[in-house]
Amino acid sequence: MVKVEFLGPIAKPPIEIEALTLIDVAAKLKEDASLTTWLDKCAVALNDTMVNDLSITLKEGDKISILPPVCGG
Amino acid sequence: MVKVEFLGPIAKPPIEIEALTLIDVAAKLKEDASLTTWLDKCAVALNDTMVNDLSITLKEGDKISILPPVCGG
C-alpha cells in the first residue's frame, strides 16, 4: 500500500492504494471525478522529493503528494 | 568669465577663465599639463547639469564642473 495525500486547495483526505508505479497511481486517481480538474495542473512528490518519471518503482509505505498550482509571496 | 571647478580626486582649486563655448574651455584646460591624464576620462556639468555638446554658448558667471571617473556604493 502507498499513501496519496492531496495538498493545499484540493481539500481531500489522504487515501491508501495498491500501486507498483506512478502509472498505477495515475490510473487510480483518474477514476475519481473530483480530481478531474486537478490532475493536469498538479505536480507530484514521492516521499517529499519532486518527481518527473512515471515509471519509478514504488515500495510499501511510500508517500505520494499531489501539489496543485502554487502562489507564494 | 566662467568658473571651472575640478571635482573629487583631481584635487585642483577652481579657476576663472574667459570662454564663449566649451570649445574654449577645452582649449584652455589642455594647456594645463596636470590635467592631461584626466580630460579624456572626465564628464562635464554646466551649472550642475550634465552636458554633452561642446558648442553650447556660455554666459558670464557660468559654472563648469569637471567630473572624473566615479565609484559610488
Add this chain to the structure above:
Amino acid sequence: MELYEGSLDVKAIFSRWLDEEATSNYGAYIPFVGTIRAEDGIEALSFDIYEPVLLKWFDAWQEKAVALGAVVKMAHSVGDVPVHTSSYVSAVFSPKRRVALELIDLFVEDFKTNAPIWKYDVKQGKRIYAADRSTPMDGAGLLS
C-alpha cells in the same frame, strides 16, 4: 528558512539577517519584501505551506548560492496575513553586486513557480483559493 504564523516582523527579520552576516565580508545584501496589497476587497491573504518540499527547494537554492560565494535567506507566513502587512521576505548576501542582483531575481521568480505554497483570498472571513494567480509547478501534469 523561517515560517511564522501570521504577518512577518519585517524589521526584526531584516535586522537579524544583517547581524548574522555582519562579519561575513559580503558587499551586497538585497532583501525582497512582499506585502499584501489592498485590492479586490480582500481583508487578508492566507497561505498553506507544505514544509518538507519547501525545505528541499530552499536547500537546493542554498547550494546554488554557496557555489556562487553567496547565501540566501527566506521567511514566509502561514495562515492569514492582513492587507498592508508582509508575508514574504527573502534575501541574498554576496561579495559582489552583480551576483546578488541576478540571484535575487532568479530566487524570487523560482520561488513564485516552485515553492509549495498555496494562496487564498480572505473575503468576509472566507478563504478562496487564488486559482487565477497560481502557477503549476515544474513537472505538473505527470499523472494526467
Add this chain to the structure above:
Amino acid sequence: MELYEGSLDVKAIFSRWLDEEATSNYGAYIPFVGTIRAEDGIEALSFDIYEPVLLKWFDAWQEKAVALGAVVKMAHSVGDVPVHTSSYVSAVFSPKRRVALELIDLFVEDFKTNAPIWKYDVKQGKRIYAADRSTPMDGAGLLS
C-alpha cells in the same frame, strides 16, 4: 535622497522607509545594502560627493520610477566608512515584483556609472583614489 557623515544606520533607514510606505499599497520593497568589504588591507573607504549633480541624477530616476508606478529611495555616506559597515542603501517600492526586480537592477547599475561619487581606499590613515575601480561617466572625454 539622504547623505550622512560616516557609516549608515542601515536598520533605521530600512525601517523608516518601510514605515513611510506602510499604506502606499506597494507589494514589493527591494532594498540594496552596500557594505565595505575587508580587502587589500584597507581600514575604510572614503567618499566625496558632488551633491547638486547627484540630486539631479536622483530626481531623474524618481521620475522614471513614478512613470512605472514605483518609487526609489537612496542614502549614501560622505567621508570615511570603516570595513564591515555600510555606505550605500537604495531601494525600490513597486506594486508588482517584476517592475521592482528590474528597476533595482537598473537603478543600482546606473548609480555605479553615473552618480557623482568618488571612492578612496583608506590605508594607514591615507586616502588613495580608487582609480582602477572607477568608471568614466556618460559623456566623459567631452573636453579631450
